Amino acid sequence: MALFSSRTGIHRACATTLSISLVSLLSVGNEAVAKPTLDVSHIPTPYPVVERMLEMSKLQPDDHLIDLGSGDGRIAIAAVKDWNAGSAMGIDLDxxxxxxxxxxxxxxxxxDRVRFEQGDLLEADLSEASVLTLYQLNAKNIWLQPVILKSMNPGTRVLTHSFELGxxxxxxxxxxxxxTVYxxxxxxxxxxxxxxxxxxxxxxxxxIEQSYQRVVGSAEIEGEPVMLSDPRLHGNEIRFSIDSRQYIGKVEGDNIVPVDEANGTAGWNAQRI
Known part of the structure; x- marks a missing residue:
């Protein structure tokens, strides 16, 4: 498998409970499909971990936080009460x-700024969140990873306690x-x-070839091949250099528009073809 693979079209809770899920496998044709069942236990996230997760998220007044497996609500409540988030929602099956x-x-x-809903976190609509928090086992995180990448906006911060996203x-x-907080x-x-x-x-x-936030690329100018120097992608901001000239842009769907910064180059544009 290549290190960098095309991911076009695929991108776009510190939850207070660690859900221990039972997963059954159903056979659909020749494919096995995992089906989640009712969570059977939970472990509250320690308050120091809650604090660090919210600190790392750099919450702003226009942020909407969603906490998956919200338990007693400590993450969502702290997000708006102590960390400046505009609103928050917790989702739990219990x-x-x-x-x-x-x-x-x-x-x-x-x-008035926090709401809690009963529901399966694997079926939750995450598209409105600018910050997502969760504390789930690896199996559930791996299930959620493609959902996060497909349904959530570029720039959304995702934070987990102890378990990674594949x-x-x-x-x-x-x-x-x-x-560990990730x-x-x-x-x-x-x-x-x-x-x-x-x-x-x-x-x-x-x-450009892409594997999650890691990118490499090359350019062809008047028939001459040139590698992109130091390409970096963070949310919807992309940076790269061609022949020592740095380009800093904001990705807007199939367009990249220049960001007016001291070290950037204004007056250019790029369109996906």
Whole structure:
């Protein structure tokens, strides 16, 4: 398998409970499909881990946090009460935990900004979240990984406690009370061919290969091949250099528009072809 593979079209909870799921395999034709069943146990996330996860997420007033497996609601409540998030939602399968979380939100005075819903986290609509938190076993995280990449907007921060998201390497990690907090930023889809036009009107054909947030690429300018130097992708921001000239752009679907920064090059654009 190649290290970098095209991912076009594939991208776009510190949950308070560690769900221990029973997974059954159903046979559909010749394929085995995992089907989740009711969670049977939970372990609350320690408060120091909660604090570190929310600190790493760099919450802003316009952020909406979703906490999968929200338990007593401590993550969602702390996000709006102590860490400046505009709103939050917790999802849990356990009716008793939902009732407890709602009571805790009332006591904390944030019931108008936090809501809790009973439901299967594997069926949750995550598209409105700008921050996602979870504390689930590896099997469930691997199940969720493609959902996160497909349905969530580039730039969304995803944070987990103790368990990773399969082969998707985290952008940041930290150890707290013997456990590890991981954070990822959902990357834009940039794999494919791009037509770049410089500020001087020179055209270049760019080929980008992508594996999650890791990218490599090459360019062809007037028939001459050139490698992209130091290509980097973070959320919907992409950076690369061609012949010592740096390009900093924002990915907007099939277009890359320049970002006006001191070290960037203005007046250029790129379109996926």
């Amino acid at each position: 009716e008793d935990r939902i009732a407890e979380a709602r009571q805790n939100a009332e006591r904390a005075g944030v019931a 082969e998707w390497e985290p952008d940041q990690s930290d150890t707290v009370e013997g456990g 954070m990822w930023t959902v990357p834009a889809s940039v794999a494919g061919k791009w037509q770049l036009t410089t500020a001087e009107g020179i055209e270049a054909l760019i080929l």
